[in-house]
Amino acid sequence: MRRRRPRGGPGWLAALLVGPALLAGPALALPTAPPLVCDHLPDAPACAGGAVDCALCHTVPPARSVYGAQLEGFLAPGAVRPLTPDAFAQALPDALDLAGALDADGDGASNGAELAAGSDPNDTASAPGAGGDRCDGPVTGDWNVCTYDAVYVLKKIHLDVCGQSPTRAQVDAVRAAGDAMPLLHAALDACLDSENWRGKDGVVWRMAHTKIRPVQSIKAGEEDPGDIPLGDYFDDYAYFVYHHTDDRDARDLLLGNYFVARTEGPDGTVYEPWDRSFREELDVRGFGPAQLVVRSARVGMLTHRWFIMSNTMFTAIPRTTAAQAYRAYLGLDISKLEGLEPGLPLPEDYDNKGVRADACAVCHTTLDPLTYPFTRYEGIVVGNFREQLPFAYSPNRMQHYVDTDGPRVAETPEAGRILGQDVANLREWAQVAANSDAFAQATVRDYWKVFMGEAPRDAEQAEFVALWQAFRGEHEYRVERMLHALIETEAYGVP
Amino acid sequence: MSRERVLLMLGLALGAVACDDEPAAEPTPAADMAVAPDAAVMAQPIVASDKARVQFKGPRWANDLAVGLNLPKRELCRELGQADCMDEVHHIALGGVEAYRLGVREALPVAPATAAIAAERIALSACIKRVDQDLADPAEAWIFGPLADASGLPDDAALLPLAQALYDKLLRRDATPAEAQALVDFAAEVRADGATQAPARDWAVLTCFAVASSLESLFY
Numbered sequence: 001m002r003r004r005r006p007r008g009g010p011g012w013l014a015a016l017l018v019g020p021a022l023l024a025g026p027a028l029a030l031p032t033a034p035p036l037v038c039d040h041l042p043d044a045p046a047c048a049g050g051a052v053d054c055a056l057c058h059t060v061p062p063a064r065s066v067y068g069a070q071l072e073g074f075l076a077p078g079a080v081r082p083l084t085p086d087a088f089a090q091a092l093p094d095a096l097d098l099a100g101a102l103d104a105d106g107d108g109a110s111n112g113a114e115l116a117a118g119s120d121p122n123d124t125a126s127a128p129g130a131g132g133d134r135c136d137g138p139v140t141g142d143w144n145v146c147t148y149d150a151v152y153v154l155k156k157i158h159l160d161v162c163g164q165s166p167t168r169a170q171v172d173a174v175r176a177a178g179d180a181m182p183l184l185h186a187a188l189d190a191c192l193d194s195e196n197w198r199g200k201d202g203v204v205w206r207m208a209h210t211k212i213r214p215v216q217s218i219k220a221g222e223e224d225p226g227d228i229p230l231g232d233y234f235d236d237y238a239y240f241v242y243h244h245t246d247d248r249d250a251r252d253l254l255l256g257n258y259f260v261a262r263t264e265g266p267d268g269t270v271y272e273p274w275d276r277s278f279r280e281e282l283d284v285r286g287f288g289p290a291q292l293v294v295r296s297a298r299v300g301m302l303t304h305r306w307f308i309m310s311n312t313m314f315t316a317i318p319r320t321t322a323a324q325a326y327r328a329y330l331g332l333d334i335s336k337l338e339g340l341e342p343g344l345p346l347p348e349d350y351d352n353k354g355v356r357a358d359a360c361a362v363c364h365t366t367l368d369p370l371t372y373p374f375t376r377y378e379g380i381v382v383g384n385f386r387e388q389l390p391f392a393y394s395p396n397r398m399q400h401y402v403d404t405d406g407p408r409v410a411e412t413p414e415a416g417r418i419l420g421q422d423v424a425n426l427r428e429w430a431q432v433a434a435n436s437d438a439f440a441q442a443t444v445r446d447y448w449k450v451f452m453g454e455a456p457r458d459a460e461q462a463e464f465v466a467l468w469q470a471f472r473g474e475h476e477y478r479v480e481r482m483l484h485a486l487i488e489t490e491a492y493g494v495p
Numbered sequence: 496m497s498r499e500r501v502l503l504m505l506g507l508a509l510g511a512v513a514c515d516d517e518p519a520a521e522p523t524p525a526a527d528m529a530v531a532p533d534a535a536v537m538a539q540p541i542v543a544s545d546k547a548r549v550q551f552k553g554p555r556w557a558n559d560l561a562v563g564l565n566l567p568k569r570e571l572c573r574e575l576g577q578a579d580c581m582d583e584v585h586h587i588a589l590g591g592v593e594a595y596r597l598g599v600r601e602a603l604p605v606a607p608a609t610a611a612i613a614a615e616r617i618a619l620s621a622c623i624k625r626v627d628q629d630l631a632d633p634a635e636a637w638i639f640g641p642l643a644d645a646s647g648l649p650d651d652a653a654l655l656p657l658a659q660a661l662y663d664k665l666l667r668r669d670a671t672p673a674e675a676q677a678l679v680d681f682a683a684e685v686r687a688d689g690a691t692q693a694p695a696r697d698w699a700v701l702t703c704f705a706v707a708s709s710l711e712s713l714f715y
Contacts (some may be wrong), residue, residue: 125547135542145544157714159550164558168667198556205591211598216595224595453550495544 032089033057040093045118054336055122061337067104067108067111067121074098089489094368118459126457143495150180150495153487158237159188161203161453163196184492185484192480198238198245199269200262207446208240211328213310219382230392231291231306232382238262239301242271250443250477251434254329255427257298259291278392293377299392299430301329301376301485305391312379316401316409316470317351322371330419330433331442339365341420350412351405444482451483451492460491542567549714551588551606556713557581557617558654563665572620580620585613606608615708622703626696638664638703642695648686649695654679658698661706678702 034054038047046052054061057068063070076083076091083091100112114121118129135146143152154174158166170187172182197203204317214233219225221232242260243253263302281290293303301307302325326332332339340363346356348485349370355364376397382392388400401409415424419436423429433439444467448456456464466485475481486492549601552559561568572580579591588609594600615616629636633643638660641653648654658678662670670678685691685698 143544145542145546155715159552159555164562165553165667165715168663171667209592209594213600214595215598219595384589452548454548495546495548 005274008139033092036089036092037096040096041115044458045459046115049465054338060239063143065104065122067099070102070104070111071095071099104380115458118457120458124490125291132236137381145495148490148493149495150174150177150184150493153184153493154180154187154221156451156492157184157191157487161188161191161197162194164205173410183255183273183490184413184487188484188487192245192483195266195268198241200264202241203239203450204239204244207244207450208237210305211240211324212236213324214306215310218310221285225288229288231304231309233306233310234262235259235289235291236304236306238271239304242273245271247478247480250479251439252300254300254302254430254439256300257295260302282320291359292392296392297377297426299426302374302426302430303393308377308379309373309391312374314380314382316375316398316405317353317368317371317412318379319367321377323367325374325433326370329442330436331445332438334363334367337363339419344369344417348411351401351409352388369417369430372413373423373429375412376414377426390472411485435473440468440472440477443479444471444486447479447486450488456491461488463491503630517561537638540592550711551714554581555584556589556614558667559712560621560707563667564621564703565664566624568610570618570624580613580617585617587611589612614713618706619700620706622700622707625703626699629637629699630696639699642699645695647694648682648698651679651682654682654698658702661703665706666702666709666711678705681705 003191005491024240029201033052034056034404035055038044038050039046044052046056054204055065056111057071058067059065059281061167071222072095074095076087076095079087079091089389097112100115101108101110104121105124105126109119109121109127111121117285119128120126133260150176151171154166154171158164158170167188174183177183195202197490199205205251212233215226216224217226218228218230219233220229223232223234237258238260240253242248243250243256256273258273258297260271260273263270263272275295276284278292278294281292289305291305291307293305297303307324308318308321311324312318313320315321321333326334326339346361347364349355354360376393378388378390378392378394378397381388388397398410398412407416415422416429418429418432419438421432423432438462444457444464447462448467467482467489471477471482475485500604535704557568557571560566560571564571568581569579574580574584577582582591587593587597587603588607590606591611592599592602612692624637630643631640633640636643639657641657642649645653655675659670661678662674664669680701682694682698685694685701688694688697691697
């Protein structure tokens with residue numbers, strides 16, 4: 001079946017910039033390249049989402065993969081570099097065809113055959129399957145590798161979610177069942193309530209490590225405090241697990257204006273939301289771990305004290321904060337040239353950092369407007385707290401940075417831009433982010449990696465796309481609903 | 496015969512059973528040490544998976560080991576008698592993370608060379624604990640109670656249910672006849688080892704170790 005590229009979302013979102021690596025000289029973004037590959041190879045499994053992944057042609061952009069290197073050799077050879085976008089687009093189809101006859105990874109299958117089959121032309125260990133008739137005869141072995149194997153799935157559910165293998169009785173029940181699917185869903189439900197899944201240091205908690213990036217030596221709070229207490233990241237973990245468990249909307253990770261407390265009860269870990277005013281919070285917890293952003297300015301985890309403390313720190317225009325939010329919750333890593341919006345004007349250089357230089361503007365045209373909504377949230381402050389309160393929302397914050405960053409820094413707007421949309425402040429930023437394809441893709445991809453042990457393979461792209469689209473749709477952003485669909489996929493259920 | 500040699504012999508014998516999925520062929524030295532593979536396995540070649548997606552259990556392996564050997568997880572193995580092998584000493588090597596102090600936020604993408612060594616240390620330690628407890632208190636024994644009163648290694652008929660129990664407890668399935676017989680046959684190697692003073696204990700520890708550290712135990 002030919003799959004068309006989804007419409008409605010910005011096409012460049014999924015794009016990784018194949019273009020720069022294919023061009024010599026200064027970095028030049030050609031974010032149309034990944035979908036162009038799919039325009040020419042629409043039936044390739046890797047094109048189920050409308051655009052190939054950057055890893056097809058790059059290791060870490062702009063460095064090329066072995067296949068990318070072969071492709072580049074056929075891309076308008078002899079033409080003056082860098083190619084214009086139009087010249088690139090015109091040359092790409094022929095280059096894909098010519099490179100398709102070669103075998104970049106030396107596994108005996110041509111690049112074209114690998115792309116058609118959904119295997120990776122860069123990976124010797126990935127080749128088109130034995131295929132066809134291998135499943136025509138009787139299936140032998142412990143697992144049924146030719147169709148959905150309920151016992152195999154039961155074992156995986158228990159290990160992936162509960163953290164240990166099923167009992168023999170559980171296996172026997174599934175083996176004996178005419179329709180094992182209800183038992184599998186019941187097993188998943190039971191495991192989703194296990195401490196291994198939702199407790200402290202459980203699976204969901206550990207998924208948050210790369211988003212929260214804890215550092216114990218500067219942890220505040222009563223539990224495991226560090227020597228220099230600056231913020232309590234356990235607030236962030238509790239908030240993350242709360243929104244990824246039970247029947248909760250995962251978008252509130254970026255939209256909630258409350259906090260979540262964790263308690264260890266006799267029946268396991270309990271997460272409960274709480275809300276206090278600035279003054280109440282100081283009275284209850286003291287300054288050490290207090291969340292100091294006023295309720296009206298809270299934007300989920302993006303304005304938790306730990307997040308703005310550890311990312312913004314002393315920075316006037318906290319690009320690191322915005323980049324981490326983009327990477328952690330939308331899966332877009334600007335350091336890998338992901339999520340760049342083409343065609344934007346050069347950014348104003350409010351803090352005199354040289355962001356308009358050619359080599360810098362490639363990223364900063366996107367990154368700087370992405371960052372402006374974060375500029376009113378204070379990081380670490382050294383000085384008089386009566387004038388400048390740390391970890392808090394401050395509409396006049398930029399005035400405090402004129403001495404260090406120059407007079408123009410005070411002109412930095414709070415309004416910015418994300419995913420092709422102008423936004424007035426961080427709340428609007430978060431609303432665009434939470435409702436984006438990128439958020440759904442990133443969330444589902446995180447769980448896919450937990451359940452499969454790796455990112456979706458090319459041959460699994462169709463199921464992956466269907467899953468994140470269902471997460472946005474029928475699952476209403478409930479992680480557990482999505483997981484019930486995930487265990488029914490061919491990718492999970494066929495050994 | 497040294498313990499290392501005993502381990503090597505056992506590994507080769509079990510490996511020969513586990514890997515012998517080819518139709519009948521000329522006997523090899525390794526196959527000679529093992530029993531004939533099961534007829535059902537021999538009948539047809541196994542249909543291979545296109546995906547070849549196998550995951551290391553990592554810290555989950557210790558959970559299975561604790562359940563299988565009926566030991567508290569923290570007692571499976573303690574380096575120097577103090578530090579928990581799984582949750583502390585070898586945690587990162589065996590696929591764990593330590594984000595707060597070490598900044599290891601994701602499991603290592605490739606298992607380090609020490610992972611196999613660490614897994615073997617944990618398996619051996621846990622099996623020694625299980626066997627010693629069973630032999631010291633046969634009335635409450637989990638697997639190896641029948642060996643408590645034996646002056647030497649019992650005959651094969653007495654060892655067979657113990658071999659089957661190992662597969663039942665550790666891998667949560669029945670042993671195939673060939674798998675169980677391989678463990679029983681290993682007793683002959685132990686009997687022939689004049690150096691050991693406790694052949695029943697050695698057989699129990701090493702057969703437990705062989706199953707607990709098998710690929711099937713460690714991966715899924």
